[in-house]
Amino acid sequence: MGIPHFLVIPYPVQGHVNPLMQLSEALAKHGCKITFLNTEFNHKRANSCGGGLDSLKEQGLKFVTLPDGLDPEDDRSDHHKVLVSIKTNMPALLPKLIQDINALDVENNITCIVVTMNMGWALQVGHKLGIEGAVLWTASATSLATCYCIPRLIDDGIIDSEGIPTKKQEVQLSPNMPKMVGADFPWGGLGKIFFPYIVKEMKTLELGEWWLCNTTSDLEPGALATSPRFLPIGPLMESDTNKSSFWEEDTTCLDWLDQQPPQSVVYVSFGSLATVEPNQFKELALGLDLLNRPFLWVVRPSNDNNKVNHAYSDEFHGCKGKIVNWAPQRKILDHPAIACFISHCGWNSTIEGVCSGIPFLCCPFFSDQFVNRSYICDVWKVGLKLDKDENGLILKGEIRKKVDQLLENEDIKARSLKLKELSLKNSVKGGQSSKNLEKFINWAK
Known part of the structure; x- marks a missing residue:
């Protein structure tokens, strides 16, 4: 045989x-x-x-x-x-x-x-x-x-x-x-x-x-x-x-994370397919500025030809953050400096966040990401929704408000760690x- x-x-x-x-x-x-x-x-x-x-x-x-x-x-x-x-x-x-x-x-x-x-x-x-x-x-x-x-x-x-x-x-x-x-x-x-x-x-x-x-x-x-x-x-x-990555991973972010206090960094990544519209991109950038805390933001090159076509508005300083094209996500989520994960709720990212015990802020784009958000926010209760305004935008103020709410919520943190333990078992x-x-x-x- x-x-x-x-x-x-x-x-x-x-x-x-x-x-x-x-x-x-x-x-x-x-x-x-x-x-x-x-x-x-x-x-x-x-x-x-x-x-x-x-x-x-x-x-x-x-x-x-x-x-x-x-x-x-x-x-x-x-x-x-x-x-x-x-x-x-x-x-x-x-x-x-x-x-x-x-x-x-x-x-x-x-x-x-x-x-x-x-x-x-x-x-x-x-x-x-x-x-x-x-x-x-x-x-x-x-x-x-x-x-x-x-x-x-x-x-x-x-x-x-x-x-x-x-x-x-x-x-x-x-x-x-x-x-x-x-x-x-x-x-x-x-x-x-x-x-x-x-x-x-x-x-x-x-x-x-x-x-x-x-x-x-x-x-x-x-x-x-x-x-x-x-x-x-x-x-x-x-x-x-990730030995099969389609983009060059920027590992300098791991050294940068080593310099940050424990549970202080807001990690932002929307996976390998979702595209952020220019107006939403601007609000997100300004929202991260408003946080007044360190952030690590993955801004994927557009269309695989490695040109980044996102215009950062003049008001965006980004001095507290680090922006990379692509990153070793699992290592980042496991890093003690990470406080929360602003995610598109793709299933791979959801599983990785859960297995790292990291609370989520949810920003789904399409497909199964909406129901994954239901699990994160309503079933497992390890994250919060980012709500859109009447024009379908998540505004900078909403980002700041929800990050503060999430990081002050000890119950969500405790549930995230419990779910991690349960999943890895x-x-x-x-x-x-x-x-x-x-x-x-x-x-x-």
Whole structure:
């Protein structure tokens, strides 16, 4: 009996590559063999930003690439374009790649393909070749449960066939889940083209026998009860540094943090996809100035060509803060100088903040970020909402007011530390997620 050999295929965005990389490292630690498939474009990009991929080879990870079908100068922040190109080009190339990988190691052929959302086509290819499949869902289990329940939501007349809520009402998918309004659905804010796409993708993903979730049964018990396929294996926290980063990480911020008093710094980052509108950017900058305390702000280069297109207003001094293009987030959140996290509430950031015991200020942009905010503020009670004014802006005064409120709230701090302890317990040997991961590996054998 050979060891399990996983071919893992993330959709080429940072928020999918990272958790799948962490899962791969966890599987490799259990003696499994991993072949990690990147797009050629992303592989080049990750290697030029710190080139950490080589160090992973020693841990038993092997890297292979396929072209995404786009030209080097194409705009890869246009996700519709990327999706269409991948689906048009990659499926025909995958069988040959699998054949080549298997020819190199006849004893340990690929036993299972693991994909993230948008890469379900690879499960179809695997299915035809008789290879088992699994899915790593990189958002919350709640967003997975919501997508899974789309047919039911349509049948019950809660949404129409385009995913639009039929009337203003709160929906609760199961008794232990937060109530959602239409704007909280994971396809909210993604435009009409994506809803039919999600419906189709969910059908394809059913070829995956397991839907692995980077969560714990303490964090989302109701959502995990929706289907026996959902398997919580989080928090995925393997690598200390991010060897697959698409942008050069500015590590000078760690030295800067060393100079700051304990629990004094406000950390601000909106992840790898969200874009802040110019007016909101200005309010945020002025709000950070008003705090009169140190802040660390990640302002991502726009459109991947490393030009920063944010205009700081003349009134912004920023003398108490440090601004970087991209940063080693896990190390920052674990730093004793950090007081709170102003976040877009993407699931990876949410899990990282929870596992560091850091209170949140929530500023969601799209997709599952709104329901993640409900968990942070209403269910786990480890953060506060930043409210918008009538023009949809979070004003500088609101930022200052909420930071003060949050940092004076000892209950929130205590709950954050308790939730950290509860979450991390799952990943250690004997913890629920750890047992689930072993169950998954045994199935793959």
